[in-house]
Amino acid sequence: MSIKYAILGLLQSKDLHGYRIKQLLERDFGFMWTANYGQIYPSLKKLQQDEFLTMREIPQPASPPRKLYSITPKGKKEFIDWLNSSPEKGLMLRDPFLLRFPFFGFGNTTRALEIIDEQISLYEGFLKARQDNLSERRRSGSYGRLVAELGIELNEVMYNWLKHARKELSESNLLPDEDNCNDDEL
Amino acid sequence: MSIKYAILGLLQSKDLHGYRIKQLLERDFGFMWTANYGQIYPSLKKLQQDEFLTMREIPQPASPPRKLYSITPKGKKEFIDWLNSSPEKGLMLRDPFLLRFPFFGFGNTTRALEIIDEQISLYEGFLKARQDNLSERRRSGSYGRLVAELGIELNEVMYNWLKHARKELSESNLLPDEDNCNDDEL
């Protein structure tokens, strides 16, 4: 469970409701984490049951009442303990496109180029969104901002690599493989 | 399901058994995917039931017989259809450390520096392993190699960023936040 600590972390500085938590997670962790209501609402309920959070309802004119959650001392302790623990090994870059790319030699090059082009404009969009997001941040010396900067750098590397890969492919530097998977004998 | 297509892809060029599939997945997709037996063996069984694969047993002197899987024409079709389809939006960089970093302002700086140092040597190790892996690859014009190169570049960016983040922290350019999470009002 890690959404648990993301929630506790966000609640350190401010009381929040589920909908808002999702927005913040998307803004601040969006390039590494996706949050959906199917996780957030049950997590909040569970966190409340475990007495890490308390909840109060704020009536709203045109929507269901907001459920504002506050972190308890017990919750703060849980969070700080986690913060001081060693993170698990980690790093996992999951991009369905990258899973596919190594196999492009088995398919047709024209289609592969199309897919790469889709990907290039996707990442172009991501990059723009991230740069906008960064320029909106006020505090320059914050931890969150540093992570956002990393996100942009990683995005740029991906983008440049895509362009490079496209070039290699269109110049036929990549062999259509009927057996390109370098296997040392078993 | 994506392990499904990774398996079908590997079986394009060669018949393989589960254990070997895990090795190859780790070598070629390790930085984006982790495969474990709990997924691989059931997947192979299911793929066989769906007639995408056939299996034959090869007796082994000192271990259970290998179950060698071959892709069927039906499996090839399934794979090529997937290859030509558009990949889902994607990109997700999951690193438990990065989830934690934005919150370091709530904890203690000394401990944060320790954790960053652990992370630096982790990534140092990853980088070395990847470079070794790359230099062992024969074919230079292959798709897989390009992806491996991307992996190294991304690793380097992470590594340099960690060093930079460490420096910022140790020079106290990062404020200990009691309220650093930039929230526009809700």
Place this chain on the structure above:
DNA sequence: CCTCTCATGTAAGACGTTACATGATTCA
């Protein structure tokens, strides 16, 4: 009129991880 945003949630299923169980061989 239709779609978007705000705001709550649930249920089913897909996917992934961890720990266990077996057992011979090789290497330190």
Place this chain on the structure above:
DNA sequence: TGAATCATGTAACGTCTTACATGAGAGG
């Protein structure tokens, strides 16, 4: 003696995604 490698798997548990359901108000 102990650990690693080869080789198979299962069961339980956790996590995550997808689709659904509700309903008011704002803006094109």
